[in-house]
Amino acid sequence: MLDIENYVDGKLTAPVSGHFIDNFDPSRAEVYSRIPDSDERDVALAVDAARRAFPPWSSLASEDRFEQMMRIVRLIERDLDDLALAESIDNGKPVGLAKRVDIPRAAANFRFFATAQMHLANESHDTSGRAINYTLRQPLGVVGCISPWNLPLYLFTWKIAPALAAGCTVVAKPSEVTPMTAYLLSKLCIEAELPPGVLNIVHGTGPKTGSAIVSHPDVKAISFTGGTATGEWIAREAAPKFKKLSLELGGKNPNIIFADCDYESMLETTLLSSFSNQGEICLCGSRIFVERPLYDQFRTDFVERVKALKTGDPRADGSDLGAIVSKAHFEKILSYIDLAQAEGGTVLTGGRPVNVDGLNGWFIEPTVIEGLPFDCRTNQEEIFGPVVTIQPFDSEDEVLGYANSVRYGLASTVWTENLTRAHRVAARIEAGIVWINCWLLRDLRTPFGGVKDSGMGREGGFEALRFFTEEKNVCVRVSSQ
């Protein structure tokens, strides 16, 4: 059985404790590799290596840093098929999705930030002819990047790439549930001859490895994506140490459908925004609100299309949904389906585990539920699985009340052909991103992040590069007056 290793100071190493944790293939419900059960000693070694690597890395010419990062891009693209298969086995997602979305986006993250850092400009101000003030941006030093299991390599690189591009050195931890592609990335970094210590990947559990990264005094910033409860803990731990924080947290996203929408396009995209990656994308729309004149037609057509989705072996072509990432998460989702029924909801389709091809894995049918009030627990708490609720509405004010009733504010989708209404509703939705007549279209130059309990800070674009720098104002007197 394969033992995954940490990547510290340019080398693959076993954890100091010598202990490993089982890593499961969720579509077979079986252990297929082991990951290091790292602790604060491994994190300390990684931080030391990152500290030593910082001076040369941060003073590299931006063209040289670009070249180093582009070598990694080329290797990710060369190994696209192998990485996609590894991601599918580790996470349970359909391999086709990993090939189309996750792995190309990991390469795009490195490419985007490698390029962007060459164009980062600093402001200067002429102070009435008496002085010139300019802003000097300098990389922070050693930073920590912690990512979740749902889009393993995509989100891991979304944090690492801007940090490296800004000139920081990194100690990173992928989720213990999906470590494989981060491990393969560490091998690619060795092949790309990334200088030792620039990127360090320490595997292990959140409470042990993750918290050791957050608490380490020499880690200057934490870029974290994960659940709101973990984000709260990180904020409490990091605030007294004045660390910079970027927190991308949970969501409970509304999908608002007006009767004048482009129906076919809405239906097709709503299937994707509900069930892509088994609904395990923080940006999936899990609360679908439909204007009453369209509700019955939508209900019939949507349920029919959901029934036609194939939940299948993630490694087979043609599976629309794969396995749920872990047994614990599988049980959590099923408990929410039970809760929805206890709260008075009716399951229109799905709602049960499926035994796919006798594989014994953790599969759940795509599930549509109706008849629930907007303020019940099912409609307020993040489920993060293939479960959506549908509900009619009569007016804009009413649906905005439903949409904004949750503690979260990550993403939202609005379907209407009425331009004025689209802009008006977009302005009133409490969410970091509003997609109008589309979903998951991303321009990496735009700032990305949630409002309310969905997080703080913005990732993406130049914002992400600036996050990993310290801003210094330099004031030069140019006249004696």
Ligand code: NDP
């Ligand atoms: P978790 O918060 O459980 O874990 C996220 C990461 O944090 C994992 O690497 C985890 O390690 C680690 N971690 C856990 N506890 C600690 C700790 N005390 N200190 C430091 N690190 C810790 O989230 P999930 O992995 O379950 O991911 C799902 C969540 O992520 C959902 O809420 C989803 O909405 C959110 N998410 C948000 C996105 C956004 O852009 N806003 C995008 C994608 C997901 P380990 O797994 O090893 O325990």
